[in-house]
Amino acid sequence: MDRRPLLSRAPRGFSVLGLVLFVAAIAALAVFPSFVKKPYVLHMGVVLFLAVIQGQAWNVVGGYAGQYSVGHAAFFGIGAYVTMMLLEVNKIAPWVGIWAAIAAAVLVSLVIGSITFRLRGPYFVLASISVAEIIRLATLHFKEFTRGAEGFLVSEIPTLKIGATEIEFFTKRPFYFAALGLAVLTIIANWIVQHSKLGYYFQAIREDQDAAHSLGINPAFYKNVALAISAAFTAAAGGFYAMFVKFIDPNTVFGLDISVQFVLICIIGGIGTILGPVIGAMVLVPLSEILRNPKGLVQLGIVSSDSGFVRFVEANLSNAHMLVYGILVVVVILFAPEGVLGVIRRLASRVRRRASSRGRTEPAATA
Amino acid sequence: MAILDIKHVSKFFGGLAANSDVSFSMEQGMIMGLIGPNGAGKTTLFNCITGYYPPSKGEVTFKGTRLNGLQPDQVCRLGMVRTWQKVRPLAKLSVVDNVMVGALARTSSLKIARELAMEQLKVVRMDHKPDFLAGGLPIGERKKLEVARALATKPELLLLDEVMGGLNPAESEEIIQLILELKKRGLTQMVIEHDMKAIMRISDRIVVLNSGEKLAEGGPREIADNPDVIAAYLGERVE
Ligand SMILES: Nc1ncnc2c1ncn2[C@@H]1O[C@H](COP(=O)(O)OP(=O)(O)OP(=O)(O)O)[C@@H](O)[C@H]1O
Ligand SMILES: [Mg+2]
Numbered sequence: 001m002d003r004r005p006l007l008s009r010a011p012r013g014f015s016v017l018g019l020v021l022f023v024a025a026i027a028a029l030a031v032f033p034s035f036v037k038k039p040y041v042l043h044m045g046v047v048l049f050l051a052v053i054q055g056q057a058w059n060v061v062g063g064y065a066g067q068y069s070v071g072h073a074a075f076f077g078i079g080a081y082v083t084m085m086l087l088e089v090n091k092i093a094p095w096v097g098i099w100a101a102i103a104a105a106v107l108v109s110l111v112i113g114s115i116t117f118r119l120r121g122p123y124f125v126l127a128s129i130s131v132a133e134i135i136r137l138a139t140l141h142f143k144e145f146t147r148g149a150e151g152f153l154v155s156e157i158p159t160l161k162i163g164a165t166e167i168e169f170f171t172k173r174p175f176y177f178a179a180l181g182l183a184v185l186t187i188i189a190n191w192i193v194q195h196s197k198l199g200y201y202f203q204a205i206r207e208d209q210d211a212a213h214s215l216g217i218n219p220a221f222y223k224n225v226a227l228a229i230s231a232a233f234t235a236a237a238g239g240f241y242a243m244f245v246k247f248i249d250p251n252t253v254f255g256l257d258i259s260v261q262f263v264l265i266c267i268i269g270g271i272g273t274i275l276g277p278v279i280g281a282m283v284l285v286p287l288s289e290i291l292r293n294p295k296g297l298v299q300l301g302i303v304s305s306d307s308g309f310v311r312f313v314e315a316n317l318s319n320a321h322m323l324v325y326g327i328l329v330v331v332v333i334l335f336a337p338e339g340v341l342g343v344i345r346r347l348a349s350r351v352r353r354r355a356s357s358r359g360r361t362e363p364a365a366t367a
Numbered sequence: 368m369a370i371l372d373i374k375h376v377s378k379f380f381g382g383l384a385a386n387s388d389v390s391f392s393m394e395q396g397m398i399m400g401l402i403g404p405n406g407a408g409k410t411t412l413f414n415c416i417t418g419y420y421p422p423s424k425g426e427v428t429f430k431g432t433r434l435n436g437l438q439p440d441q442v443c444r445l446g447m448v449r450t451w452q453k454v455r456p457l458a459k460l461s462v463v464d465n466v467m468v469g470a471l472a473r474t475s476s477l478k479i480a481r482e483l484a485m486e487q488l489k490v491v492r493m494d495h496k497p498d499f500l501a502g503g504l505p506i507g508e509r510k511k512l513e514v515a516r517a518l519a520t521k522p523e524l525l526l527l528d529e530v531m532g533g534l535n536p537a538e539s540e541e542i543i544q545l546i547l548e549l550k551k552r553g554l555t556q557m558v559i560e561h562d563m564k565a566i567m568r569i570s571d572r573i574v575v576l577n578s579g580e581k582l583a584e585g586g587p588r589e590i591a592d593n594p595d596v597i598a599a600y601l602g603e604r605v606e
Contacts, residue, residue: 197475204468207457214417214451216443216472216520272459 022187029180033173040299042172046244048285049179050237055265055277056186057233062263063272064194065226066206067117071128072262074112074135075105075231077254079238081139084152084248093158098239105235106228113224120209129259136254151249154242175244182240186233191274193229202226203272234262257322264325268332270339279340287328291321368431370395370524370555371416371447376425378408378415378579385411387579388425393524398550399557400570400587404599407576409559410452413526417449418442429524443472449526450513452559458502462493465501465512469519480519487515491545507538514545524555531562543569567591575599 033042054076061067079101086097108131116127139146157169167174193199201222204212209219242248252258261284269280289296294313297303303310317324336343369392378386385408393399401409415422416429418439427434429447437445448469457465466484467477474480488494491511501512510530517525527546531539539562546556546569560566566573567587575582575590577599583590590596 196477197471197480200464200468200471200477200480203460203464204457207459208455210419210439211451211455211457212468213439214419214443214449215469215516216440216448217468218438218440 026180026184030177033176038299039172040296042176044285044289044296046172046175046179047289048281049176049183050241050244051261051265051281051285052183052278053179053186053233053237053240054262055269055280056183056190056274057230057237058262059230059266059272059274059277060190060193060202060233061223061226061230063266063276064199064206065202065223066272067223067226068125068263069128069227069230070125070256070259070263071112071130071132072230072234073254073256073258074128074132075109075234076238076241076258076262077132077135077139077248077250078105078108079235079240080242080248080253081146081152081238082235083239084154084242085146087157087243088152088155093160094239094243095160098236101239102232102235105231105238109227109231110224113227114220117220117223117227129256132254132256132259136250139250139254146250149249149251151247151252152242154246157243169243179240179244182236186236187274187278189233194274198222198225206272260322260325264329266339267329268339270341273341276339276341283340287324288321291317291324369393369428370430371557372428373412373416374426374428376412376415376422376427378411378420379423384579386415386422386576389576389579389581390425391574391581391584393555393557396550396553396555397571398546398555398569400566400573401557401559401576402561402563402566402573402590403576403582406578408579409576410528411579412576413449413528413557413559416442417447417526443520443522446521446523447526448517448520448522448524450510450517450528450530452528452532454506454509454513456501456504456509456512458500460501461498462501462504462512463488463497466515466519469516472520484515484519487518490518490548491515492541506533507535510534510538510542511545514542518549522554524557525549527556527558527560529559529561531560531565539565563591 029045032045036042054072058069058072062069079098082101082104083094083097086092086100087094092100112127112131116124140148142148143150160167160169169175194202201212201217204215204217205219205222213219238253242253265277265280265284267280268283269278270276291313294310295305298305298307298310332339338345371393373392374390376386376389377384387408389408389412391399401412403409411420414420416427416434418434418437418441421436429442429445432445434442434445457468460468463481463484466487467480470480470483470487471477474483485494485497488497491514493508493511493515501509504512510533514527514530531542534542543565546558549556550569558566558569570587572585573587573590574584575593575596582599583593583596585593
């Protein structure tokens with residue numbers, strides 16, 4: 001498994017340019033709804049931001065700590081159910097309930113982690129899948145408490161009062177800003193974690209657990225920390241999702257395809273980087289939306305309603321999105337193992353190398 | 368008081384005794400050479416001492432603390448660290464980040480860790496390429512990176528497992544100078560090495576393992592003249 005690295009130099013940690021682009025992107029996305037008011041477009045914006053949060057969350061444990069969880073639906077579903085049930089059963093506002101949801105997911109993550117992280121290799125992957133399945137089946141089974149397959153519908157989200165301003169969650173607009181804010185927060189939190197001792201320890205464990213262990217790192221403990229952080233953001237995404245789509249049932253929030261989605265966003269974009277999940281979400285969300293609902297393109301005015309493409313997708317691909325995902329993963333793993341971001345970086349470093357070799361020779365860079 | 372005390376350590380893999388009743392101790396500041404033919408159990412002994420495996424029998428005491436049951440990370444924090452015979456660079460991290468991981472055992476500040484790391488890179492003469500990816504380094508530099516990373520954990524006892532293996536004579540000489548330099552600074556070291564000339568030069572004492580057992584212990588001269596040792600190396604000329 002000793003693969004040659006794609007780059008000879010590590011990408012620099014902090015750059016002013018990166019910060020400027022980040023702030024500019026946020027500003028652009030913040031003013032975007034003032035110009036584009038189509039609910040469908042704002043809806044897709046929320047879905048995209050949610051995918052970014054999901055990707056960032058998974059990346060902590062999967063990308064940085066190298067522990068491939070294929071069971072993040074467990075935390076997502078817990079986030080969704082706790083937030084939803086506190087609202088519907090106990091009339092607790094979601095911005096309060098979501099903290100309980102996060103706490104519940106973190107607790108579950110600690111239990112899962114303390115059992116599975118003693119083991120190595122594929123055990124964690126398998127355990128993560130089974131835990132999500134167990135929770136899904138339990139949610140279906142204990143009907144008195146969870147309403148089983150019937151699921152929950154949001155009856156009404158209370159008005160949020162911040163000082164004198166009152167925010168009502170009737171339209172897509174407030175969700176758009178809340179999701180954007182949550183995504184930005186998640187990215188910043190992730191950046192801070194990865195540029196701290198924790199981030200170094202996560203990556204050391206991913207790269208070589210034995211080496212890490214001998215350098216003073218307790219792998220089981222730090223993997224658990226990574227999973228807990230990841231579970232917290234995942235639960236937040238789940239709670240938000242429940243309020244946004246307004247309906248949840250066990251199969252949608254605890255389903256395996258949700259778990260797979262988390263992994264896909266990172267694999268496609270580039271694992272173990274801050275930018276990767278953002279790029280992954282930007283690829284995966286439009287793709288899955290086109291497959292699921294090709295009429296969306298018509299709404300956007302990109303294609304006409306009698307377009308052959310829309311008819312083809314509807315007839316042949318709409319029920320096969322998992323198949324398309326699968327093919328996509330195979331293609332990415334074969335041709336771009338470091339994701340889209342890896343391809344971009346490789347191209348950039350090739351350009352830079354060519355530019356510098358034209359100037360003065362730099363023999364070490366090709367070492 | 369001995370800094371390291373190994374008493375009757377045995378390690379069995381199924382029926383195989385990779386270490387069998389090995390005892391010796393090390394004094395502060397010394398360099399102990401650990402030699403023996405391939406498969407003699409040298410690496411296994413490192414694994415037993417550092418908590419990677421629990422010894423099947425016997426006990427290890429480091430600075431007065433019994434290590435039985437302690438994990439490698441705890442042993443490292445106590446001040447004993449090893450390098451790996453088959454190097455284990457954190458491939459996708461840069462050179463300085465690799466060393467920082469070691470330094471973070473002693474500080475939580477990345478800034479201090481980076482300074483510590485750069486210091487150690489200077490010690491092994493690799494401070495000119497801190498931003499290179501560890502996975503892309505040639506073998507000589509990977510070995511030095513192992514040492515720098517271990518040093519960054521601020522050990523009192525450094526265990527080196529064949530750091531000269533696979534190196535050319537110039538690189539080996541550089542490592543020898545490094546080991547002697549570290550000794551001058553007061554660092555206690557145990558060195559596994561196949562190169563007899565090198566081990567004779569640097570060691571204060573030498574322990575010879577053969578088929579898991581301690582065959583001999585003594586000063587370099589004594590070991591070189593020991594007929595059992597010469598026999599164990601099957602006529603390989605010692606010296
Ligand atoms: N994890 C293990 N499981 C089973 N057998 C092992 C294990 N580790 C080592 N051994 C065996 O124990 C014996 C001693 O191995 P060890 O690696 O300690 O030797 P060594 O002296 O370091 O050899 P070398 O000079 O080749 O590095 C060998 O026969 C080896 O095959
Ligand atoms: Mg060995």
